[in-house]
Amino acid sequence: MNKISIMGGHVLDSAQHIDKISDLHIADGRILSIGAPPANFQADQVIDAKDKIVCAGLVDLAVRLREPGQEHKATIASETLAAACNGITSLCCPPDTSPVVDTPAVAELLRQRAKNGGHCRIFPLAALTQGLEGKQLSEMSELKQVGCIGVSNAQVPIANTQVLKNAYEYAANCDLTVFIQPTEPYLGRGGCAHEGAISSRMGLTGIPEAAETIAISRDLFLIEQTGVRAHFCRLSSARSVDLIREAQHRGLKVTADVAAHQLFLTDQDIMNYNSQCHVYPPLRTKKDRDALRKGVLEGVISAICSDHQPHEHEAKLNPFAETLAGISTLDTLLPLALRLEMPLPKIIDRLTWGASQALGVKIGTLRAGKKADICIIDPNKKWTLTPQTMFAKCLNTPFMNWEFQGRAVCTIVGGQVVFSEK
Amino acid sequence: MINNIQFNDRGKLRHFLAIEGLSKELLVHILDTAQSFIHPDHQTIKKIPLLRGKAVMNLFFEPSTRTRTTFEIAAKRLSADVINFNISASSSSKGESLTDMLHNLEAMFCDMFVVRHAASGAAHFIAEHISPHVHVVNAGDGCHEHPTQAMLDALTIRQHKGDFSPLKVAIVGDILHSRVARSLIHALNILGANEVRVIAPKTLIPKDAEQLGVQVHHNLRQGIKNVDVIVMLRLQRERMQSAALLPSAHEFFQTYGLTEDILKFAHPNAIVMHPGPINRGVEIASSVADGKKSVILQQVSNGIAVRMAVMALAMGVPLEESGE
Numbered sequence: 001m002n003k004i005s006i007m008g009g010h011v012l013d014s015a016q017h018i019d020k021i022s023d024l025h026i027a028d029g030r031i032l033s034i035g036a037p038p039a040n041f042q043a044d045q046v047i048d049a050k051d052k053i054v055c056a057g058l059v060d061l062a063v064r065l066r067e068p069g070q071e072h073k074a075t076i077a078s079e080t081l082a083a084a085c086n087g088i089t090s091l092c093c094p095p096d097t098s099p100v101v102d103t104p105a106v107a108e109l110l111r112q113r114a115k116n117g118g119h120c121r122i123f124p125l126a127a128l129t130q131g132l133e134g135k136q137l138s139e140m141s142e143l144k145q146v147g148c149i150g151v152s153n154a155q156v157p158i159a160n161t162q163v164l165k166n167a168y169e170y171a172a173n174c175d176l177t178v179f180i181q182p183t184e185p186y187l188g189r190g191g192c193a194h195e196g197a198i199s200s201r202m203g204l205t206g207i208p209e210a211a212e213t214i215a216i217s218r219d220l221f222l223i224e225q226t227g228v229r230a231h232f233c234r235l236s237s238a239r240s241v242d243l244i245r246e247a248q249h250r251g252l253k254v255t256a257d258v259a260a261h262q263l264f265l266t267d268q269d270i271m272n273y274n275s276q277c278h279v280y281p282p283l284r285t286k287k288d289r290d291a292l293r294k295g296v297l298e299g300v301i302s303a304i305c306s307d308h309q310p311h312e313h314e315a316k317l318n319p320f321a322e323t324l325a326g327i328s329t330l331d332t333l334l335p336l337a338l339r340l341e342m343p344l345p346k347i348i349d350r351l352t353w354g355a356s357q358a359l360g361v362k363i364g365t366l367r368a369g370k371k372a373d374i375c376i377i378d379p380n381k382k383w384t385l386t387p388q389t390m391f392a393k394c395l396n397t398p399f400m401n402w403e404f405q406g407r408a409v410c411t412i413v414g415g416q417v418v419f420s421e422k
Numbered sequence: 423m424i425n426n427i428q429f430n431d432r433g434k435l436r437h438f439l440a441i442e443g444l445s446k447e448l449l450v451h452i453l454d455t456a457q458s459f460i461h462p463d464h465q466t467i468k469k470i471p472l473l474r475g476k477a478v479m480n481l482f483f484e485p486s487t488r489t490r491t492t493f494e495i496a497a498k499r500l501s502a503d504v505i506n507f508n509i510s511a512s513s514s515s516k517g518e519s520l521t522d523m524l525h526n527l528e529a530m531f532c533d534m535f536v537v538r539h540a541a542s543g544a545a546h547f548i549a550e551h552i553s554p555h556v557h558v559v560n561a562g563d564g565c566h567e568h569p570t571q572a573m574l575d576a577l578t579i580r581q582h583k584g585d586f587s588p589l590k591v592a593i594v595g596d597i598l599h600s601r602v603a604r605s606l607i608h609a610l611n612i613l614g615a616n617e618v619r620v621i622a623p624k625t626l627i628p629k630d631a632e633q634l635g636v637q638v639h640h641n642l643r644q645g646i647k648n649v650d651v652i653v654m655l656r657l658q659r660e661r662m663q664s665a666a667l668l669p670s671a672h673e674f675f676q677t678y679g680l681t682e683d684i685l686k687f688a689h690p691n692a693i694v695m696h697p698g699p700i701n702r703g704v705e706i707a708s709s710v711a712d713g714k715k716s717v718i719l720q721q722v723s724n725g726i727a728v729r730m731a732v733m734a735l736a737m738g739v740p741l742e743e744s745g746e
Contacts, residue, residue: 195629196629196630197629197630197633197634199628199629200628200629200630200631200633200634201442201604201633201634202542202543202566203542203543203563203564203565203566203567203601203604204542204543204564204565204566205565206629208629272546273542273543273546273547314519317519317520317521317551318519318520318541318547319520319539319541319542319543319544319546319547319563319564320541320542320543320547321541321542321543321564322541
């Protein structure tokens with residue numbers, strides 16, 4: 001089997017509190033040791049990681065693969081390859097495909113296609129309710145057996161609180177984490193921008209902050225009652241961060257993530273009706289953006305994810321409100337995170353070990369014996385995001401022509417080099 | 423950003439999409455030009471050959487009678503050829519995208535699109551995706567702007583009041599959904615009006631409206647106290663009740679309808695305006711709409727002169743011979 005030594009890199013692993021220049025050795029697809037190699041270890045391949053960061057492969061909590069159902073946008077093969085080329089070795093995909101991941105058959109299909117054509121690990125989320133309709137519970141237990149690691153109603157809010165409570169209770173019974181996109185079903189329905197001075201000026205239907213905070217508040221009570229493990233997805237407002245912080249202080253087992261673009265864009269960016277900045281939840285104010293950054297720094301938000309939503313060119317070619325929401329973000333997850341004014345070990349944690357906390361799967365670490373999923377980053381590499389430098393198939397991004405410093409240069413999944421910059 | 427696209431690289435008006443961000447000089451120039459088209463004695467507008475040989479297409483994605491008609495008359499008075507194109511979802515139901523449709527219309531040798539669309543930013547979007555030789559005039563985009571309406575309102579105000587600087591203006595009604603209100607607020611602030619007030623129940627005021635440059639009032643009597651100009655907006659009754667924004671048209675009239683009694687609180691020389699179509703007995707009493715202070719029909723006439731001015735300026739034709 002392939003034995004690899006990664007030499008002289010800046011090894012970062014928050015799970016083991018490692019932050020030092022060292023070597024890392026891999027054999028049989030697993031991590032052997034950090035530091036000195038075991039006796040008689042003879043590497044088949046030596047990777048020079050001088051001036052590079054060596055960390056666990058990135059764990060991305062939200063990637064739309066668009067397969068099955070929307071293969072004109074993207075496929076499992078195209079997106080997992082783009083992910084791998086950007087240092088992402090594990091990704092979690094929401095169940096809002098077509099058909100919805102609400103039966104073991106669809107989950108099985110996803111798993112088979114990922115196995116045959118995928119370039120990194122896929123952790124599918126199953127639908128919380130059948131068809132995401134918010135009426136009947138999905139077959140959570142069976143979905144878990146075919147590899148779904150959590151349940152979610154994706155971006156479809158459940159209006160019926162009784163159904164929601166039952167769903168959380170049943171998920172707890174199956175020992176499944178619920179992934180919640182907090183959305184009150186009526187407030188700001190049909191909206192496309194943060195409700196505030198800018199949406200008022202532009203005549204766009206606003207989505208108030210309360211659409212998120214009311215949903216979080218309601219769900220926190222249900223989580224407390226049902227004892228379900230819960231993860232709040234894609235926070236967008238300052239008050240949401242406060243609510244999660246308070247809940248964590250109370251001892252509730254809740255985690256949260258934020259999309260990387262929410263840490264850099266605000267509603268100011270939609271001022272010229274730039275449909276590339278049409279996202280859900282909407283970009284809010286500078287104050288919200290700063291609170292989200294603070295939440296990430298403190299660890300209230302334990303994961304930064306890409307919230308990758310690839311769209312064909314035409315999907316963004318309409319007046320703002322009539323375009324589809326979402327950004328193609330696999331190429332910017334790590335580079336944006338590296339721009340944060342935050343200690344490097346914390347940034348890496350939020351992309352690896354911190355992110356894995358929501359999954360309940362112990363990945364995102366370089367601990368000996370773990371599968372060797374590794375990302376090597378050149379933190380000094382200066383580059384510009386262009387259609388040529390993007391690995392993702394769809395080019396819907398407001399970050400086009402942004403200049404970045406730092407990018408993944410080598411990715412290893414299960415001890416195999418799946419990407420290496422020439 | 424919105425306004426960069428309105429000018430060519432020599433800083434001349436190219437599209438007329440929004441009032442926000444335009445200069446006072448330009449607005450005054452538009453008013454002066456429009457005024458120059460109106461014959462001083464007979465209050466009529468003669469036909470002039472400024473746009474002879476040009477083709478103007480009225481591209482209306484939303485139903486409209488008066489705006490479309492006044493644009494049509496204005497283009498004809500400028501000697502342009504006019505084509506009316508009502509889309510009302512026929513094209514989109516065939517699956518054609520907006521940009522494909524635009525490129526098809528462009529291929530028919532159009533020089534100007536006059537666009538009305540239900541989505542905010544639609545005129546801006548069209549201007550961005552059209553060939554450089556085609557000009558776009560916004561005839562209303564969603565809840566965003568209706569800039570020619572604001573200019574004809576400003577012209578009407580100037581004809582009655584002269585100077586803008588001492589004026590207090592109140593805009594009453596559904597501010598939330600009104601593109602007329604947004605454009606007029608910008609125009610009045612740019613032209614230097616003393617005070618712009620909006621008056622409506624809280625459910626019909628957009629969030630953080632103060633940042634548009636207005637004083638927000640919820641009480642009609644207090645709000646119109648001493649104002650020189652009252653602009654009543656049309657209430658879209660269907661929308662109000664389905665979205666639970668108002669209990670009834672009756673209650674709205676009781677609390678925000680402009681009646682003779684309420685009008686007494688305004689300045690004695692106040693004028694009453696309305697962009698039409700009016701709902702008598704909903705936002706305005708018949709006696710006020712038809713009363714001495716009403717200048718509603720004058721607004722309609724001014725619409726033609728203003729649209730002539732905007733079309734001529736956006737097309738970049740020299741205006742010296744237009745008889746100023």
